[in-house]
Amino acid sequence: MNQPKALDLEFLFHPQSIAVVGVSTQQDKAAGGRWLLNSLLTIKYPGRLYPVGSEAGEYAGLKIYSSLRDIPDRLDHIIVAIPAAATLQLARDAAAKGAKSMHLFTAGFSELGGEAEVRMEKELVEFMRANGMRLLGPNCMGIYRPASRMAFLENISPTPGNFGLLSQSGGNGMKAISLGPRRGLFFSKAVSYGNAADINEIDLLEYFADDPETKVIGVYIEGTRDGRRFAAALQKAAQKPLIVYKGGKTEVGRNATLSHTGSLAGAGPVWSGLIKQAGGIEVNDMDEMIDLALLFTHRVPSQRMNTAIIGLGGGAGVLMADTWGRAGLNVPLFSPEVRGRLQQIYGSEAGRSFRNPIDVVPFDRRNILNQTLEAITGGSEIDCVLLHLALVFAPETIREFIRNHMATLVELPQSVRRRILVLLHEIVTEDDRHLATEVEESCHRAGIPIFYSASGTALALTRYLQYHQNHKSGDCR
Amino acid sequence: MNQPKALDLEFLFHPQSIAVVGVSTQQDKAAGGRWLLNSLLTIKYPGRLYPVGSEAGEYAGLKIYSSLRDIPDRLDHIIVAIPAAATLQLARDAAAKGAKSMHLFTAGFSELGGEAEVRMEKELVEFMRANGMRLLGPNCMGIYRPASRMAFLENISPTPGNFGLLSQSGGNGMKAISLGPRRGLFFSKAVSYGNAADINEIDLLEYFADDPETKVIGVYIEGTRDGRRFAAALQKAAQKPLIVYKGGKTEVGRNATLSHTGSLAGAGPVWSGLIKQAGGIEVNDMDEMIDLALLFTHRVPSQRMNTAIIGLGGGAGVLMADTWGRAGLNVPLFSPEVRGRLQQIYGSEAGRSFRNPIDVVPFDRRNILNQTLEAITGGSEIDCVLLHLALVFAPETIREFIRNHMATLVELPQSVRRRILVLLHEIVTEDDRHLATEVEESCHRAGIPIFYSASGTALALTRYLQYHQNHKSGDCR
Numbered sequence: 016m017n018q019p020k021a022l023d024l025e026f027l028f029h030p031q032s033i034a035v036v037g038v039s040t041q042q043d044k045a046a047g048g049r050w051l052l053n054s055l056l057t058i059k060y061p062g063r064l065y066p067v068g069s070e071a072g073e074y075a076g077l078k079i080y081s082s083l084r085d086i087p088d089r090l091d092h093i094i095v096a097i098p099a100a101a102t103l104q105l106a107r108d109a110a111a112k113g114a115k116s117m118h119l120f121t122a123g124f125s126e127l128g129g130e131a132e133v134r135m136e137k138e139l140v141e142f143m144r145a146n147g148m149r150l151l152g153p154n155c156m157g158i159y160r161p162a163s164r165m166a167f168l169e170n171i172s173p174t175p176g177n178f179g180l181l182s183q184s185g186g187n188g189m190k191a192i193s194l195g196p197r198r199g200l201f202f203s204k205a206v207s208y209g210n211a212a213d214i215n216e217i218d219l220l221e222y223f224a225d226d227p228e229t230k231v232i233g234v235y236i237e238g239t240r241d242g243r244r245f246a247a248a249l250q251k252a253a254q255k256p257l258i259v260y261k262g263g264k265t266e267v268g269r270n271a272t273l274s275h276t277g278s279l280a281g282a283g284p285v286w287s288g289l290i291k292q293a294g295g296i297e298v299n300d301m302d303e304m305i306d307l308a309l310l311f312t313h314r315v316p317s318q319r320m321n322t323a324i325i326g327l328g329g330g331a332g333v334l335m336a337d338t339w340g341r342a343g344l345n346v347p348l349f350s351p352e353v354r355g356r357l358q359q360i361y362g363s364e365a366g367r368s369f370r371n372p373i374d375v376v377p378f379d380r381r382n383i384l385n386q387t388l389e390a391i392t393g394g395s396e397i398d399c400v401l402l403h404l405a406l407v408f409a410p411e412t413i414r415e416f417i418r419n420h421m422a423t424l425v426e427l428p429q430s431v432r433r434r435i436l437v438l439l440h441e442i443v444t445e446d447d448r449h450l451a452t453e454v455e456e457s458c459h460r461a462g463i464p465i466f467y468s469a470s471g472t473a474l475a476l477t478r479y480l481q482y483h484q485n486h487k488s489g490d491c492r
Numbered sequence: 493m494n495q496p497k498a499l500d501l502e503f504l505f506h507p508q509s510i511a512v513v514g515v516s517t518q519q520d521k522a523a524g525g526r527w528l529l530n531s532l533l534t535i536k537y538p539g540r541l542y543p544v545g546s547e548a549g550e551y552a553g554l555k556i557y558s559s560l561r562d563i564p565d566r567l568d569h570i571i572v573a574i575p576a577a578a579t580l581q582l583a584r585d586a587a588a589k590g591a592k593s594m595h596l597f598t599a600g601f602s603e604l605g606g607e608a609e610v611r612m613e614k615e616l617v618e619f620m621r622a623n624g625m626r627l628l629g630p631n632c633m634g635i636y637r638p639a640s641r642m643a644f645l646e647n648i649s650p651t652p653g654n655f656g657l658l659s660q661s662g663g664n665g666m667k668a669i670s671l672g673p674r675r676g677l678f679f680s681k682a683v684s685y686g687n688a689a690d691i692n693e694i695d696l697l698e699y700f701a702d703d704p705e706t707k708v709i710g711v712y713i714e715g716t717r718d719g720r721r722f723a724a725a726l727q728k729a730a731q732k733p734l735i736v737y738k739g740g741k742t743e744v745g746r747n748a749t750l751s752h753t754g755s756l757a758g759a760g761p762v763w764s765g766l767i768k769q770a771g772g773i774e775v776n777d778m779d780e781m782i783d784l785a786l787l788f789t790h791r792v793p794s795q796r797m798n799t800a801i802i803g804l805g806g807g808a809g810v811l812m813a814d815t816w817g818r819a820g821l822n823v824p825l826f827s828p829e830v831r832g833r834l835q836q837i838y839g840s841e842a843g844r845s846f847r848n849p850i851d852v853v854p855f856d857r858r859n860i861l862n863q864t865l866e867a868i869t870g871g872s873e874i875d876c877v878l879l880h881l882a883l884v885f886a887p888e889t890i891r892e893f894i895r896n897h898m899a900t901l902v903e904l905p906q907s908v909r910r911r912i913l914v915l916l917h918e919i920v921t922e923d924d925r926h927l928a929t930e931v932e933e934s935c936h937r938a939g940i941p942i943f944y945s946a947s948g949t950a951l952a953l954t955r956y957l958q959y960h961q962n963h964k965s966g967d968c969r
Contacts, residue, residue: 370747
């Protein structure tokens, strides 16, 4: 089989027309087709969109066609959610319509391990390649590219960014694209590639390595079929910050991958060595990936990771400081200059020591948060500020202050904003979640990333610091 | 000073009348008094309740008195949210009304480190003790006892349980009492004790050790003034499962405690040794405490921690299995017997391997979840089942199935239910939080604990297993 060059995959992200096959209007029928169609509708895919299904009628005002062949248009990309046995015939129809790519949400191929299923997958790929088509999947969620308004989840952020993700698992891909944008991690594109029968992890790594809109790369992978080429691709991709979560590294995890995507997961230490040697950063779950990707995409200063901790609550401050201490990060006492500036802001309030961490009280004075942040970051002693806000026990008055203060963060100079990490924790009630969403939107406007876990933030900071020390690039400004 | 016996503190939890001093109706005035009064009102404190404040009028239908002395009733307990300088005079009024205890929410005492503040605190305690009163605080949130309908947060669970918490930090106490009950951790009582000027960590440890309604003890502590007596109290309390989170163990954390409660936090390794020697279990934050307390209070089987992992999503299953693998926990392949039973339930669906973990699909068949749980736990090979549900990308149909299936968990035999841990994760949107609340309520009815973090659950299980191995008690049934 000829290997096309990496950027040959670019066309995947720019279809002018898409057909979604397997759309049923009946709520008790398989939901995959509806889901994927709704994903495109809610993100407002601007191209020509055609549902295909066995029931005549309409879906969301679009006529449902009973076959690809009936659609009076050229079709670039076909999204497939029909049983595996029917997919080869569908590929013939797709070829007849001039399609360039098919994405199979459909499962029931090689991941089941049966001879018949493996053969069926092979035949499908061979037919498609012979007819100038590429296959994504099977057994995957497909493509999210905000700039093209392509998505595989409903009501997903249309804001483009520079984080590129390839994920062998659909669930982990969905997690990243649903959680990431809430926290300020915006995507160039995410590809869930499942069984990798045709387009595989190596193609995608090479593509992302060359993709100019992708500045930071994330990988969720369970296995590869060509260790040597994979290692080379990993090395190429690691010219950008490359964050890898390898699923199935432990023995029990390996059992799990076998029934998931049929991958031969390989021994854990081999993988860790491979990732490290390539210059990638290994993480242990998707939350760790998002935490770290946020630091890279926001270009947080990286020299020493001297952290100022400010927020609501003395006990919370102790917890944060201990978490930083355990991670080997610095929470230095403020210099006399910084303390002097803080004294000016807070006045002669008895007993305020202005050590680090500090409790941001009174939080109810106009501009006091911005003034505090400027005072702390005024010199060069502090690399980043952790602003921690526990939401659950904040009474309405404090909530109002939080809302107001967060909305003004955007007024801070960029040099201050890029040093701020906001930790939202204790999001317990629906009201808390509502307030969190408001704070998140304010932070997006100010270009400030959101974290949900103190220990996760500290872990990400140590990895980030280590990466920059290894790369001797100092501050990645 | 005479040391009263431990259970002498019992009266603290049974006041027949409470006055809350420092209640202002003006929203821009200090909110502490309103907060604490609202906490008692929303949990429906059944005793006699008297707001005291400088403005005449009513609060929530209760007359506001301008002084304790004007209240035509005997007062058992006084909650204080007025400036520190006014508290000694207040204590005189309290003595005149026959009060037995005062809780000072008020801060500005010894935690500030100034000579004048330290003296003021000492004088207050001396006056109170001389007049037969005990002081809780200052600088703390006070008492939560659901059975007495006493609380220090609004809209907090009135369901009593058997977890007892003493917390030097108000924020960490609030976190525990707000998050715990949502996850199935119900409290005998929680006491936030702040500066510990009178009633201190040693009194409270001894009290909880003897308290018949407390079966599991949690401690958040920053420091103690009497290491030897504290060690003895710790040892006594550790006759029950005792979970300790020591704040300020790291150097940066120690700086933080100094300005928080004025504690001399002491060196980390000394504390760890002390806790271990006493037979306590050390944790590193409140989430870890809740995770572990849930296992103890729900009496999850503890022999080997062989875990079955079931839930939604193959990628999630791999993640869980890897997390278990890294923690050194077992996720054994199912025996032929269990596989046979699963085969009967799921029929001849192609390719289902029924390894462990398993993806619970089709989730849409009536009773399939309960049948699966019974099949898995039918023999003795599985100690506990992790049922993981990622909420964010569940479409409405799946959400409906989750709701229905969770509501039927209560129909399972107790022997099955006590093996189940529910992991709710990816709670992203307000809708997710709403669904999570419904699932949580179903789990409470079935007596099943809720977890929010896979790695946190695995860590708690390893600690729980270790505890039982150390105590050689086998299964804590």
